[in-house]
Amino acid sequence: MRVIVTGGGTGGHIYPALAIARGLRDKVQDCEILYVGTRQGMEAKLVPEAGWRFSGVSGQGLPRKMSWESLKTVARSFQALWQTKEILRHFGPDLVVGTGGYVSGPVVLTAAMFGIPTLLHEQNALPGITNRILARVVKRVTVTFPESLPRFRADGKAVLTGLPVRPDIGKVSRAAGAKHFSLRPERLTLLVTGGSRGARTLNQAMLTVLEKLALRSEVQVIWATGSNTYQETLDGLRRRGIDWERPNWRILEYLKDMPQAYAAADLCLSRAGAASLAELMAAGKPSVLIPYPFAAENHQEYNARALVEAGAARLILDKELTGQRLWQEVEGLLADRALLGRMGAAARGLAQPEALSKIVDLCLETAWK
Numbered sequence: 001m002r003v004i005v006t007g008g009g010t011g012g013h014i015y016p017a018l019a020i021a022r023g024l025r026d027k028v029q030d031c032e033i034l035y036v037g038t039r040q041g042m043e044a045k046l047v048p049e050a051g052w053r054f055s056g057v058s059g060q061g062l063p064r065k066m067s068w069e070s071l072k073t074v075a076r077s078f079q080a081l082w083q084t085k086e087i088l089r090h091f092g093p094d095l096v097v098g099t100g101g102y103v104s105g106p107v108v109l110t111a112a113m114f115g116i117p118t119l120l121h122e123q124n125a126l127p128g129i130t131n132r133i134l135a136r137v138v139k140r141v142t143v144t145f146p147e148s149l150p151r152f153r154a155d156g157k158a159v160l161t162g163l164p165v166r167p168d169i170g171k172v173s174r175a176a177g178a179k180h181f182s183l184r185p186e187r188l189t190l191l192v193t194g195g196s197r198g199a200r201t202l203n204q205a206m207l208t209v210l211e212k213l214a215l216r217s218e219v220q221v222i223w224a225t226g227s228n229t230y231q232e233t234l235d236g237l238r239r240r241g242i243d244w245e246r247p248n249w250r251i252l253e254y255l256k257d258m259p260q261a262y263a264a265a266d267l268c269l270s271r272a273g274a275a276s277l278a279e280l281m282a283a284g285k286p287s288v289l290i291p292y293p294f295a296a297e298n299h300q301e302y303n304a305r306a307l308v309e310a311g312a313a314r315l316i317l318d319k320e321l322t323g324q325r326l327w328q329e330v331e332g333l334l335a336d337r338a339l340l341g342r343m344g345a346a347a348r349g350l351a352q353p354e355a356l357s358k359i360v361d362l363c364l365e366t367a368w369k
């Protein structure tokens with residue numbers, strides 16, 4: 001069986017696509033997978049590094065206002081359609097799976113036009129623009145939240161599956177996770193990520209948290225600042241006179257090894273993108289969530305509420321986030337291991353461990369029926 005998976009722009013579209021690729025390869029003997037992304041997107045680096053075959057097409061998100069620059073973008077989009085046609089002709093897929101983000105558009109659309117079976121996955125309760133348009137031409141749509149079903153349901157294509165996470169998330173032992181980062185498994189560990197691109201406000205607030213934690217060597221920290229704000233974050237630490245190169249702190253641009261990072265963590269501080277939340281549930285980790293306030297229709301806050309209501313997470317709104325407020329929450333939670341345990345169990349209770357196998361089964365059904 002030959003499958004093209006496509007999705008890009010941010011980790012929230014890329015990792016579900018990689019999870020589906022892995023699920024298909026594990027289930028189907030001789031399954032050949034090709035990942036198609038843009039040459040500029042995060043996927044161009046992440047996907048080959050994860051060991052998958054990758055083909056890049058031109059293009060980036062479509063502009064909202066017309067300008068000379070945006071005309072060039074439209075031209076690149078036509079180029080992407082042409083390049084996609086060539087990729088489809090050479091690879092000859094039995095199925096094309098799209099997980100959203102700009103690149104999904106030309107790839108899934110062209111495949112559908114050639115009569116190749118197509119399946120989409122939607123991560124958010126409010127479907128993104130690419131998936132809303134593509135839903136009209138694909139054979140199947142799989143969704144994370146029941147609330148998005150009515151937006152696709154008219155022709156009965158949409159199925160509730162949950163969000164597929166990388167199969168090793170939640171399967172790595174604490175000892176192996178800590179060892180991976182050369183940390184000590186018996187010590188309390190804080191994991192901090194601002195989604196796949198980092199979060200400036202969270203990074204700012206973290207400076208105060210680290211100022212406090214600098215006095216507590218028994219707490220370990222793994223913090224991915226995001227590539228764009230790594231340097232300014234280190235400058236911020238320097239300005240506050242905080243020596244960040246410590247044996248118990250790992251401050252990095254990006255974590256390629258989230259399964260190990262979750263395994264090592266006792267408490268996670270995070271944005272509330274749909275993939276991050278599904279992973280927190282799969283790993284059974286307590287969290288403090290700071291939703292990105294400018295996500296379409298404030299969907300990150302909506303995403304976060306389910307965990308908060310189940311007692312799995314605490315919520316801090318971005319506009320209320322200060323270093324002091326974050327420290328208050330972190331200090332209180334780190335002091336109560338029993339509470340962390342209950343929150344972690346509540347998170348695990350929300351996980352949808354069958355999401356990946358449901359999607360893989362639907363992929364096979366879509367390709368072969």
Ligand SMILES: CC(=O)N[C@H]1[C@@H](OP(=O)(O)OP(=O)(O)OC[C@H]2O[C@@H](n3ccc(=O)[nH]c3=O)[C@H](O)[C@@H]2O)O[C@H](CO)[C@@H](O)[C@@H]1O
Nearest residue numbers: 010011012015123195196224254255258273274275276295
């Ligand atoms: C600002 C914005 O609109 N963000 C959207 C974007 O977020 P974003 O791309 O940040 O997506 P998520 O938070 O859902 O997922 C981030 C992914 O990146 C991974 N990761 C992150 C940091 C790191 O150092 N290493 C790493 O591997 C996480 O494990 C996760 O798999 O897509 C999500 C899914 O469509 C949406 O719900 C978010 O609202």
